[in-house]
Amino acid sequence: MEDRPELRARRVLVAWDVARGLAHAAARPGTPVSRGLDAADGCVLGTPLVSPGAVPPVDRAAMDGYAVRGAGPWRVIGHVEAGAASPVALLDGQAIGIVTGATVPAGATSVVRSEESAVAGDRLDGPSDDGRHIRRAGEECKPGDQLLPAGVVVDPAVLGLAATVGLNRLTVIPQPTVAALVTGDELVHRGPSGPGRVRDAIGPMLPGLISRAGALVGPVRHLADSREDLIRVLRETDAELILVSGSSAAGPADHLRPTLEALGAELIVDGVACGPGHPQALARLADGRLVLGLPGNPFAALVAFLTLGVAAIARMRGLVLPRLAQIAVPGGVACHPTNTRLVPVRLTPTGAVPIGHGGSAMLRGPAAADALAVVAPGPAEAIAARLLSLRSSHSCL
Ligand SMILES: Nc1nc2c(c(=O)[nH]1)N[C@H]1C(S)=C(S)[C@@H](COP(=O)(O)OP(=O)(O)OC[C@H]3O[C@@H](n4cnc5c(N)ncnc54)[C@H](O)[C@@H]3O)O[C@H]1N2
Ligand code: MOO
Numbered sequence: 130m131e132d133r134p135e136l137r138a139r140r141v142l143v144a145w146d147v148a149r150g151l152a153h154a155a156a157r158p159g160t161p162v163s164r165g166l167d168a169a170d171g172c173v174l175g176t177p178l179v180s181p182g183a184v185p186p187v188d189r190a191a192m193d194g195y196a197v198r199g200a201g202p203w204r205v206i207g208h209v210e211a212g213a214a215s216p217v218a219l220l221d222g223q224a225i226g227i228v229t230g231a232t233v234p235a236g237a238t239s240v241v242r243s244e245e246s247a248v249a250g251d252r253l254d255g256p257s258d259d260g261r262h263i264r265r266a267g268e269e270c271k272p273g274d275q276l277l278p279a280g281v282v283v284d285p286a287v288l289g290l291a292a293t294v295g296l297n298r299l300t301v302i303p304q305p306t307v308a309a310l311v312t313g314d315e316l317v318h319r320g321p322s323g324p325g326r327v328r329d330a331i332g333p334m335l336p337g338l339i340s341r342a343g344a345l346v347g348p349v350r351h352l353a354d355s356r357e358d359l360i361r362v363l364r365e366t367d368a369e370l371i372l373v374s375g376s377s378a379a380g381p382a383d384h385l386r387p388t389l390e391a392l393g394a395e396l397i398v399d400g401v402a403c404g405p406g407h408p409q410a411l412a413r414l415a416d417g418r419l420v421l422g423l424p425g426n427p428f429a430a431l432v433a434f435l436t437l438g439v440a441a442i443a444r445m446r447g448l449v450l451p452r453l454a455q456i457a458v459p460g461g462v463a464c465h466p467t468n469t470r471l472v473p474v475r476l477t478p479t480g481a482v483p484i485g486h487g488g489s490a491m492l493r494g495p496a497a498a499d500a501l502a503v504v505a506p507g508p509a510e511a512i513a514a515r516l517l518s519l520r521s522s523h524s525c526l
Contacts, residue, residue, distance in 0.1 A: 142407060163301075192240050194245070195224040312376045396411075459479050468506055
């Protein structure tokens with residue numbers, strides 16, 4: 130296929146927010162499936178989580194001590210074991226030893242904590258506030274209550290809640306699969322950079338970025354700067370989103386765009402008006418798989434993933450585009466006249482503070498930063514910016 134650098138040089142960069150929106154819209158949400166709780170962490174609820182029963186199902190003791198009926202003193206008539214199904218009913222003036230979580234006997238009006246109990250023989254004295262230390266049946270939820278809407282990320286608390294209400298399976302949108310390809314003849318994967326050798330800094334970032342965005346990733350593959358290899362690997366890679374680092378600019382070894390053209394891909398984003406990261410690109414192959422081009426400069430690659438990659442993965446998971454909180458930048462930060470700047474910042478009680486070392490080939494700034502400030506284009510300085518999380522697919526605050 131003929132390479133036409135004169136056409137590639139005339140890319141129309143889209144605004145940073147528009148690019149995120151395009152990437153989100155271009156991705157296809159996954160199809161909901163039924164998963165056991167042990168395989169649902171990190172997926173997204175495809176249907177609301179509805180409780181089939183009441184929680185608790187019966188009145189339960191909230192403390193170790195004595196279930197009592199009426200006012201004290203009481204006569205202790207026995208003990209309820211933790212797993213006992215239906216203990217005897219209490220009569221007025223009676224008490225029964227009980228442990229936290231055990232079913233409270235019918236007729237009990239409160240539970241006296243063991244620390245507040247004075248027992249002499251079978252006589253019990255203690256405070257008797259009605260209803261105290263009893264978790265009532267249905268207090269947490271009633272049968273049919275909707276506890277969570279569809280679209281919530283399944284995390285450990287959600288799994289625990291599902292188990293609490295008695296569910297064994299959840300209907301979820303599975304985590305999408307993402308493949309990571311790193312290109313560059315000059316790259317080495319051990320030891321330092323030197324003349325003619327550049328230590329690969331993008332390969333080590335990609336698995337963590339992908340999993341923090343909520344997708345599944347296999348081992349990173351390293352490719353030489355060969356258009357034929359890239360075409361072959363893109364054809365055979367079975368993932369919903371394929372990341373390709375390097376090869377995104379307009380030099381003789383920059384094969385990504387000619388490769389996409391050769392594969393008949395549709396370019397959805399062909400450059401973004403941002404710095405770093407302007408050569409990033411997103412394309413759709415004929416079968417629907419998406420290809421995300423990450424620029425070779427490491428901070429630029431990170432920005433591209435956080436811009437287009439996170440947006441596309443969010444949609445595949447069935448999530449909205451992560452919203453970005455606004456924060457003050459008390460010392461101000463210089464704007465670029467036409468491009469959105471992504472600036473490493475530390476978060477302080479009064480706002481965000483740029484920390485420097487934010488050049489496109491550097492990771493020193495981003496590695497030390499709490500977040501990236503998204504500084505909108507403008508003629509002068511900004512005193513507020515939005516925050517892009519470096520460590521999760523959700524917003525920072
Ligand atoms: N004529 C132009 N040249 C460049 C442009 C441009 O618009 N026109 N854009 C510049 C910008 S901005 C970036 S970013 C880079 C993008 O380059 P590529 O995506 O084509 O990547 P390479 O040329 O292969 O590498 C650029 C740079 O990054 C180093 N690199 C590459 N991969 C890795 C890696 N995995 N780990 C660490 N470093 C990596 C590579 O050695 C180069 O130094 O293009 C500019 N040029
Ligand atoms: O992507 Mo380049 O500046 O934007 O390194």
